[in-house]
Amino acid sequence: MDRTVTRWLFAPVARARVAWLRTLLYLFVPVDVLLTTPWVAAHDTAPASLYRPLFVGRLLEHPAPTYWWVHLVQVLLLAAAVVAATGRAPRLLGAAVFVLYFEWMLIAMSYGKVDHDRFAFLVALAVLPTVGAARRRDRTPSEAAGFVVRCITTAVVATYVLSVAAKHRFGGGLPNWLESAVFVRAVLRRGTPLGDLLLDVPWLLHLSQYGLVAMELAAPVLLVLTGRRLYGALAAYALFHLGTWAAIAIVFLPHLVCFLAFLPLERLLTEGQAAEPDDAPGRSDGGSAHAGVPPGRRWRLSATAR
């Protein structure tokens, strides 16, 4: 196999990163299902006459979800995700979470509207089970863990870059899209009080369209930057999503949680603890038993140490 591809796709990452990603991403599932996108569960009573199955739904001959089916999937998904977050049976439970979440997405997107905020999250759920048991203090560099991180970060970047391609395709060419009033439409249709103020400054909305495309095209730098520069860039992208949320109440939350894959989560537990060999699963939370490390330090991301 080509050495360059191998080195890029399998750049070793500490197994602890995967352990942390499991905890954080699987715990995001209940947040997503219960708090931030409760409209998916609301499809339990949606009329079957308005069910419009997606291509993959038709392929699977997926019938219109019934009330009981929606809630069965919901309960199984929540249970699987919470247990998977502990790191137990990572391959089996991880695969279960992926399948159940995918089904949840079919329930979500089959009524006339498809959202584009969770491609990276689906990729994350798909690849997390490809690594075996991983502990939050296991600093062993692993190619399997590196592959997981590479898949998630590439999916995040692809979401930005390919949405420029979509603008070119559906907007009558990118120059036409840039010169359009698409942001005016966005604010007119779902502007927040803050967003509505922007209608008085149309040139700013227009300029923001150029800013957005520039930002989306620049996304591949996230795959190149390291250290403080990377964190700065990630913060800038997160700030963009915050701005979108403030103006039109749309936030790409599942996409945003995937930013975690870029971060050296393995450093959440400091070096001293990492060196300890007795890594009993029951104590993988890095409990307070470790003397000599001030409590404040233990949870700090030490960006400079490598």
Place this chain on the structure above:
Amino acid sequence: MAVDELSTTRRWVRTAAFAAGLALLLAGTAWGDDDHFPFGPFRMYSTADDPDGRVLSTYLQAVDTEGRVVERVGEHEVGLRRAEYEGQLSRVVDDPQLLGDLAETFSRRHPDRPPWAEVRVVQTAYVLVDGVPTDEKTEVLAEWTAP
């Protein structure tokens, strides 16, 4: 620390899966549509609105048997978001009985509240001049009345 390496076979399987996923995503971006989720194009806000054209905003309005008007029906009432029935607008306009299905859904979700006697699709058209909304016109596109 020694690197935990993958066997050549495992690397090949992963590389092939990565390439396949990327190929599907690129194909979806070039030729697919929302229907091809999750590999469809990331087309949120990808259309271009004419700065001297019209912006349409559609919503549902219901009137219950006691004459109370429910503006902007959403997932709380019928389990569907505005964008969802908007995505099926032509179907709803062609077949207003679908609005009746939504009225039935409302009664099932809220048995304690008076049922809906009327449901209508209302559309507001904002007229833009040089990117600034100047005028707006509202019309009823479809209507359903309880038999």
